[in-house]
Amino acid sequence: MLALNKLTKHFKAVKAVQEVSFSVDKGEIFGLLGANGAGKTTTLRMLATMLTPTGGTASIEGLDLLKDPDKVRSHIGLLFGGDAGLYDRLTARENIIYFARLCGKSGEEAGKRAESLAQAFAFTEYLDFPAKKLSKGTRQKIALARCIVHDPAVMLFDEPMVGLDVTSRKDVEDFMVLLKEQGKTIILSDHNLNITERLCDRIGILHKGELVALGTLNELCETNGCKDLEEVFFKLAGRDSE
Amino acid sequence: MKSFTGIIFRKELIDIFRDRRSIIITFLLPIVLYPLMFWFIGSQAANEMDGPSATAIAADAKAAAELRAVLNDPIFEEANIFLSENNDPVAELENGNADVAVITDGSVLRLVYDPNKTSSAMSNNHVTVLLSAYNQTAQAKKLAEMGISLSDLAPLSFLSVSLEAETGKEESGAGMFLTMMLPMLLVILLSVGGMPTAVDLFAGEKERRTFEPLLCTGARRTDILSGKLGAVTVMSMLGALASGAGIFAGYMLNPRAMTMGLDDAQGINLPPGMLVLTLLIIMAMAVFFSGLHILLSTYARSIKEASTYGSFVMIASYIPVFASMSKLGKDFDFWTAFVPVMNVTGSLKMVLNGINDMKYMGVTLGITAAFVGVVLVVGRYMFKKENIMLRA
Numbered sequence: 001m002l003a004l005n006k007l008t009k010h011f012k013a014v015k016a017v018q019e020v021s022f023s024v025d026k027g028e029i030f031g032l033l034g035a036n037g038a039g040k041t042t043t044l045r046m047l048a049t050m051l052t053p054t055g056g057t058a059s060i061e062g063l064d065l066l067k068d069p070d071k072v073r074s075h076i077g078l079l080f081g082g083d084a085g086l087y088d089r090l091t092a093r094e095n096i097i098y099f100a101r102l103c104g105k106s107g108e109e110a111g112k113r114a115e116s117l118a119q120a121f122a123f124t125e126y127l128d129f130p131a132k133k134l135s136k137g138t139r140q141k142i143a144l145a146r147c148i149v150h151d152p153a154v155m156l157f158d159e160p161m162v163g164l165d166v167t168s169r170k171d172v173e174d175f176m177v178l179l180k181e182q183g184k185t186i187i188l189s190d191h192n193l194n195i196t197e198r199l200c201d202r203i204g205i206l207h208k209g210e211l212v213a214l215g216t217l218n219e220l221c222e223t224n225g226c227k228d229l230e231e232v233f234f235k236l237a238g239r240d241s242e
Numbered sequence: 243m244k245s246f247t248g249i250i251f252r253k254e255l256i257d258i259f260r261d262r263r264s265i266i267i268t269f270l271l272p273i274v275l276y277p278l279m280f281w282f283i284g285s286q287a288a289n290e291m292d293g294p295s296a297t298a299i300a301a302d303a304k305a306a307a308e309l310r311a312v313l314n315d316p317i318f319e320e321a322n323i324f325l326s327e328n329n330d331p332v333a334e335l336e337n338g339n340a341d342v343a344v345i346t347d348g349s350v351l352r353l354v355y356d357p358n359k360t361s362s363a364m365s366n367n368h369v370t371v372l373l374s375a376y377n378q379t380a381q382a383k384k385l386a387e388m389g390i391s392l393s394d395l396a397p398l399s400f401l402s403v404s405l406e407a408e409t410g411k412e413e414s415g416a417g418m419f420l421t422m423m424l425p426m427l428l429v430i431l432l433s434v435g436g437m438p439t440a441v442d443l444f445a446g447e448k449e450r451r452t453f454e455p456l457l458c459t460g461a462r463r464t465d466i467l468s469g470k471l472g473a474v475t476v477m478s479m480l481g482a483l484a485s486g487a488g489i490f491a492g493y494m495l496n497p498r499a500m501t502m503g504l505d506d507a508q509g510i511n512l513p514p515g516m517l518v519l520t521l522l523i524i525m526a527m528a529v530f531f532s533g534l535h536i537l538l539s540t541y542a543r544s545i546k547e548a549s550t551y552g553s554f555v556m557i558a559s560y561i562p563v564f565a566s567m568s569k570l571g572k573d574f575d576f577w578t579a580f581v582p583v584m585n586v587t588g589s590l591k592m593v594l595n596g597i598n599d600m601k602y603m604g605v606t607l608g609i610t611a612a613f614v615g616v617v618l619v620v621g622r623y624m625f626k627k628e629n630i631m632l633r634a
Binding site: 011049050052070073076078083085094099103130146147 | 244
């Protein structure tokens with residue numbers, strides 16, 4: 001469970017995120033949409049405790065973001081797209097074990113977890129390969145495994161499918177559905193409207209740091225008199241909204 | 243709360259040791275290059291000290307005969323002066339075919355040399371010294387025939403004696419060349435040794451986007467800073483050690499080459515306390531420079547930017563190092579113990595000169611440790627500033 005209450009972030013004169021409030025339940029995928037610079041990544045970075053909010057707050061699994069940042073981090077998993085952010089000279093196994101250890105797992109636990117995640121994501125044969133020698137799709141699988149190595153309740157995905165081929169994208173989609181079925185709380189920030197439509201239970205649209213729409217796909221279409229998400233997006237956050 | 247410093251430190255070392263370029267630059271190059279460099283530079287100097295020679299060309303038969311008559315004296319027996327005749331010796335000198343041109347215009351024998359050419363300048367010095375000795379011997383001989391000793395004509399007799407010889411103390415010290423060169427090399431190596439690692443571990447992490455996932459783990463930012471600082475310091479120390487091994491290997495290959503042909507190295511007799519203090523100073527200096535590179539690399543957006551900032555540190559460290567390059571151990575006034583970097587150079591020179599100044603070295607250690615403290619405090623502050631950590 002995750003709840004944002006008037007979460008705000010200003011960078012000097014720039015109002016990156018402005019009093020954003022919404023909540024995401026267990027077993028729900030929440031889509032966060034917005035043009036570049038709308039405040040999606042800043043919101044996710046605040047939830048991941050990398051940035052301190054200028055105003056408002058948020059709670060993750062009942063823990064306040066501002067009061068318990070260290071404990072909050074133990075309940076979240078964060079995955080970026082584009083580049084998987086792996087250590088190239090370490091093997092897949094070492095990458096996963098390193099993050100497991102930094103999340104408090106013992107060496108033995110971390111090793112077992114790396115094995116089981118490799119089986120789950122079907123990259124066992126690449127476990128002892130240096131990350132730099134692996135394909136982009138496999139690297140992203142390892143990054144996924146790494147971000148759930150400590151079994152977090154809340155998952156934050158920031159454009160996780162950027163640069164992936166069709167098969168790898170399908171793998172990531174299937175994985176997100178699996179996490180949802182396991183009762184995880186998920187926020188997905190992505191520019192791909194089709195994926196958002198398909199995967200997300202509810203959608204929030206950010207525009208210039210403000211949450212301009214919130215609801216299910218049907219609610220958003222009905223409220224705005226649009227036939228699909230693309231029309232809603234362009235009406236609220238596209239050039240027409242300037 | 244659990245500290246993750248050890249886990250981060252271990253991972254960083256594994257990561258660094260798998261980077262072939264870092265290993266080659268940090269370890270292999272110094273071990274191979276330093277012996278070669280010292281052997282090349284030093285052996286040249288040593289050869290010149292061991293067997294100086296001169297190629298002289300006389301302008302005419304008269305000058306050649308005059309000089310040849312002089313060269314027959316026993317004083318020139320092993321002088322290695324090769325004389326030939328040419329009607330334009332200055333042109334030969336300009337063309338590099340001779341080191342010295344000999345011209346006579348009556349009573350004076352003129353030796354013309356090229357001050358911009360080492361062999362010409364050294365040859366001129368060689369010939370001049372021998373001719374002066376020849377003159378002095380000839381004068382002494384004539385005076386003796388008249389029943390007068392040359393020393394009787396000197397208004398003052400003097401003898402130059404070292405302090406050790408005068409006080410009967412055992413001579414010690416690494417010699418002038420080593421005292422000048424080794425501390426300078428060591429400080430420069432410490433100032434740059436940790437740079438490639440610091441750039442890779444901080445700016446490199448930002449560039450490769452591995453920093454953000456790391457910030458989302460259970461590790462506190464101070465754990466990340468400490469673990470990485472430890473790894474950078476280890477690399478800096480190992481780099482300096484590798485260079486030391488390279489210099490030692492050079493010494494083993496040709497000891498005279500290491501002292502530029504000077505046989506003034508007597509060996510260093512270092513009490514255990516001083517040895518510990520010296521090692522602590524070197525370690526503190528390594529941590530200080532590592533911390534400085536970490537601060538700059540943390541602030542930088544990219545590897546390129548971090549490398550640019552790092553080169554400023556290198557240049558800045560050269561100033562106090564070169565300012566004290568020609569100084570020997572006893573030339574360092576006490577106030578210099580308060581000048582960072584220069585005080586480390588001073589301490590090392592004192593050790594190499596066999597001077598056990600605990601007070602100077604104690605202050606040096608204290609000042610260097612204080613700077614390490616400042617770097618750590620600034621580093622902690624920077625690690626908490628999100629606009630620095632996520633600067634992209």
